Amino acid sequence: MSEYILRAENLSVSYGDFRAVTNASLKVKEGSITALIGANGAGKSTLLSAIMGEHKPTEGHVFFEDREVTGLKPSVIVRNGIAMAPEGSCIFDEMTVRENLLMGCYQKRAAAKKNELFEKVYSLFPILKEKEKQLSSFLSGGQRQMLAIARAIMADPKMIICDELSLGLAPVVIGEIYEKLTEINKEGVTFLIVDQDVGRSLEYSDYSYVMVKGGMVMEGPSCDLPIEEVKDAYFGINKYA
Amino acid sequence: MELLIQSIVTGILLGGLYAIVGLGLSLVFGIMGLTNIAHGNLMIMCSFIVMVFGTVFNGNIILMLVLAIACMVVFGFLFQNFLVNKVIDKGPNPALLVTFGVSIVIQNALQLIFGADARSIKSAFATVNVVSSDYVSISGAYLANFVVAVVVIVLLSLFIKRTRMGRAIRASANNVRAAELMGVNTKLMYSVTMCIAMATACIAGLLVGNTFVFYPYSGPQYLIIAFGVVVIGGMGSIPGTLLGGIILGLAQLLGSYFFGTGYQIFSGYIVMLILLTVCPAGLLSNAKRK
Ligand SMILES: Nc1ncnc2c1ncn2[C@@H]1O[C@H](COP(=O)(O)OP(=O)(O)OP(=O)(O)O)[C@@H](O)[C@H]1O
Numbered sequence A: 001m002s003e004y005i006l007r008a009e010n011l012s013v014s015y016g017d018f019r020a021v022t023n024a025s026l027k028v029k030e031g032s033i034t035a036l037i038g039a040n041g042a043g044k045s046t047l048l049s050a051i052m053g054e055h056k057p058t059e060g061h062v063f064f065e066d067r068e069v070t071g072l073k074p075s076v077i078v079r080n081g082i083a084m085a086p087e088g089s090c091i092f093d094e095m096t097v098r099e100n101l102l103m104g105c106y107q108k109r110a111a112a113k114k115n116e117l118f119e120k121v122y123s124l125f126p127i128l129k130e131k132e133k134q135l136s137s138f139l140s141g142g143q144r145q146m147l148a149i150a151r152a153i154m155a156d157p158k159m160i161i162c163d164e165l166s167l168g169l170a171p172v173v174i175g176e177i178y179e180k181l182t183e184i185n186k187e188g189v190t191f192l193i194v195d196q197d198v199g200r201s202l203e204y205s206d207y208s209y210v211m212v213k214g215g216m217v218m219e220g221p222s223c224d225l226p227i228e229e230v231k232d233a234y235f236g237i238n239k240y241a
Numbered sequence B: 001m002e003l004l005i006q007s008i009v010t011g012i013l014l015g016g017l018y019a020i021v022g023l024g025l026s027l028v029f030g031i032m033g034l035t036n037i038a039h040g041n042l043m044i045m046c047s048f049i050v051m052v053f054g055t056v057f058n059g060n061i062i063l064m065l066v067l068a069i070a071c072m073v074v075f076g077f078l079f080q081n082f083l084v085n086k087v088i089d090k091g092p093n094p095a096l097l098v099t100f101g102v103s104i105v106i107q108n109a110l111q112l113i114f115g116a117d118a119r120s121i122k123s124a125f126a127t128v129n130v131v132s133s134d135y136v137s138i139s140g141a142y143l144a145n146f147v148v149a150v151v152v153i154v155l156l157s158l159f160i161k162r163t164r165m166g167r168a169i170r171a172s173a174n175n176v177r178a179a180e181l182m183g184v185n186t187k188l189m190y191s192v193t194m195c196i197a198m199a200t201a202c203i204a205g206l207l208v209g210n211t212f213v214f215y216p217y218s219g220p221q222y223l224i225i226a227f228g229v230v231v232i233g234g235m236g237s238i239p240g241t242l243l244g245g246i247i248l249g250l251a252q253l254l255g256s257y258f259f260g261t262g263y264q265i266f267s268g269y270i271v272m273l274i275l276l277t278v279c280p281a282g283l284l285s286n287a288k289r290k
């Protein structure tokens, strides 16, 4: 097996006539935290949804653990071991916190380890245990994001994809969430994360990709990437305009 | 005084029948936001299917019902999978029109096959009075209606609330995208929901046929009752159908007691209108449905 757990090769994704992602490639090393950086509308969420099987790419291939998974349904992707915490957390707000977590381990394989996973999740996020019987619509923004991550962990995945993890959260809460993320990563779960904050993305990740207008323009180990140039790309100025 | 007590008791028991008539409509609305215009005709179709099985199997009620449910579950799956699921992503109107079309087809097919005569599925116990005192008498059919309705509603509530599949169904209703990302096949959950709704329609069809006569064109009349039940109890609330049914049944029987038989249906809808003004979402609706 190669060292890359996930490979997306030359993906293109369209919404009708509009091409949101063009010929984009990305590789995620097993056990790493990889960041995908890009301005609003760059096509990050679209790329992630193509990986998860929510949209069929018009071109290109996705490999997970060296097996082609292009165009498979989300349920199959989840069963293979990728869980997603989508943009805007996307929790079941008419269900209790505990029921949300139960939905996380809907797959049979994860359901068999339910108790173990609950223990893990509740020790990572004690606040969720405290609120387990509450309707999740009563959670604060930060608690919702925690629930979204916790729900992804409940799927017992090899890899978690987080979209816009820190959107609209206070810096203290963001710090806390990233600490948890690092903690989970140390236990062997690979992460692919999207965050609006360029500095924080580079700080917490091992490797980064920068996306502009649907295509990849830059990649490298996060500590080596020149932050100014990444920001230029992000804001679409200078040569990236 | 005796007549008042009788009216109240009959009203409550009739409410049980109304509840189960509305149950499938409420479930389908609650889970997929679809108003199934065909619900009344589907239920009457169930009455006919049970009746046919009844003549074949000499009135063995359990066997009739099981076979009719099996047929309707298959029908529900095909109906949902090949018609409604194809259009449900395109907003509520195309799916509504599909159910309207199916409704017309069913009504005409029934008329073609069975003619326009009145039918019934009277079982042996239907007309026997199980309670008859000075104050009140209760027929077997009415008592059975109420007991069966309560049992079905309780079982269905438990299924939806407590089981893994029930949770997946609610998740599909709550957030399609999130449910898919958890590995739920939301379209399949819609089909399962429709199958369950058809099974309840079968039970309702049997009870209605055991209590009253029915015609191929009785469907719309029961659709209106189902609407009343669901609107009073709260669109999509399963326990709400029992409450809605009882209120509607009581309103009709008390209206008839106080103002005369001619006012039975009328007073039911007056009460419904009043309740809607006070509580537009219905009494037990999920507080914040979109
Ligand atoms: N369902 C859709 N139909 C049509 N166009 C869409 C749809 N979803 C996204 N787009 C378009 O595709 C492009 C990429 O959108 P996408 O959501 O992937 O961007 P993003 O990088 O995630 O942005 P953000 O940082 O704001 O979340 C945008 O121009 C957007 O308008």
Ligand SMILES: [Mg+2]
Pocket: A044, A045, A046, A087, A163, A164
């Ligand atoms: Mg996005």
